[in-house]
Amino acid sequence: MSRTRLVGALALVATASLTLSACAGSSNSPGGTTGGSGGDAPASIKVGFMGDLTGENSAIVIPPRNGAKMAIDEYNKSNPKTKIELVEYDSQAKTEQATALTQKALTQDKISALIGPAFSGESKAVGAILEQGKIPSVSPSATNPGLAKNNWTFWHRVVANDDDQGPGIVNFLISAKSPKKAYVLSDDQEYSVGIADAFEKTFKDKSIPVDRDKFAKDASDYSSTVNKVRAANPDVVVFGGYYAQGARLIKQLRDGGVKATFATGDGSLDIQLVTGAGAAQAEGAVIGCPCKIPFDTATGALKDWATKYKAAAGADPAIYATEGYDAATAIIKAVQAGNTTGEKINEFLKTVSFEGISKPIKFKANGEPEANSIFVYQVVGGKIKLLGPSAEAKLEG
Incomplete structure (x- = not known):
């Protein structure tokens, strides 16, 4: 990263920190309306998805976005106590754009968690901002090894590096x-x-x-x-x-x-x-x-999932579609357990363990997945x- 870009990113971290400090009384309150006063669970929270949705390499990002949306739509249809609103952030794989969008996600939209960023460069650019804002992220596709070496405690991925x-x-x-x-x-x-x-x-x-x-x-x-x-x-x-x-x-x-x-x-x-x-x-x-496609020879539960994905997305599942679904599911399970703030969702992710569509999902202490192929x-x-x-x-x- 250039010195100019680094200074700009640090300035945005400081801006996000000041804004979040001004809202300290909300204890990282999620977006959406509350279900009542006191300790009642909110009626809804916001979860972001960030990645290149319209740029030249967007074909790698649209499938995991579709997978994440599918998981959240299925969850919301179950009439849960707290629904999840998926907010999409189109970074176009530009680090400066991802940084500005992350600031907006934290200070204006007040997301409680983020699926993504999808690519490694934008993940590196916004990791410190998410860490400062105490917003957990789960990337379905960012593979650079250095991302796990920043001592970030709110960062995770479901894909091998x-x-x-x-x-x-x-x-x-x-x-x-x-x-x-x-x-x-x-x-x-x-x-x-x-x-x-x-x-x-x-x-x-x-x-x-x-x-x-x-x-x-x-x-x-x-x-x-x-x-x-x-x-x-x-x-x-x-x-x-x-x-x-x-x-x-x-x-x-x-x-x-x-x-x-x-x-x-x-x-x-x-x-x-x-x-x-x-x-x-x-x-x-x-x-x-570190992913397995296509699904035309799939059987059993995976075949059923692929059929549902095609009906929901209007296309066959492609690269990282399952990882997007699994990344969203990890966050959904945290919300189902009554965790609706960034810090509480993050605590839940430390111990989450389930059989995902792509692989068994469980995170190491540094946010890396336990399983990979x-x-x-x-x-x-x-x-x-x-x-x-x-x-x-x-x-x-």
Whole structure:
């Protein structure tokens, strides 16, 4: 983070702190109308969802938003003592926008909890503000490992971090392709750099020579990077980043004559990686994710859930839809138990334990999930196909 951005974020923390102090008598009162005087539970509280809902990588965020909304709608239909109003905050993955929206959520909307932020950069930018405001957050999709190292006590996520995802993807590539040389690429976003670091470290730990390059998020011409990769002639190219950049990168690498196996992480697990690059150029690309989709082969309770999701959202469940549902459910269970302020919800989250749709949900002391698994996908015939858990998957073709 630049010095200017850091100073701005700290100033907003101070502003949020002063505003919250002025309202200290409410003890972080949630939004909505109260059910009566004294110790009565409020009739409703507000819970936020924050993420890129309209930006270039919004396809990663809309499914978890839909999952969260589905969980809250189901809860509200049960006629609970305290209903939950979901308030959406469209950050467009911009840290400055996420910071301003977080201040609004705390001081004007008076949310009691937040689902998100969805991406790592915005999570880093607003974590201190949420901590200062004593508002618990549960991210369905932010994977940067550093988020768990800030000593935040109100921060949680239901997804494995890149220190698990990076090695899972690289170790799969080593097993499947036996590369003698690798090239790791990223843009300059928080998530991209973090997972690229994990890729690079794993190659080095396995004594495989690896080169590294980075380009600007908003760049459209990657020719300098393509030239470097072509000159290095690696066996595998591994990209840390989102599908909008990943699609352009694949196309330009292939157009530039680079034929190495292309692999990437969860930020690129969307069909737009294929359509943006072109099916022929994307063919064979490997994608890893601490998530399991699609659901067309699901059975039992998961199949029933997927059917309900499609009816509610008007689309098949996609990346992190289950994690969004589970993140919301963790907060819902806190409210069901009579916890309606940020501090009380946070205390409940320390001991919450239930069988989620994505995985068993239970948090470590630092907010990390107790359970995690890495799955591998491959672009086959213009479609993204699940190959299986990273330790068991086999490449096709």
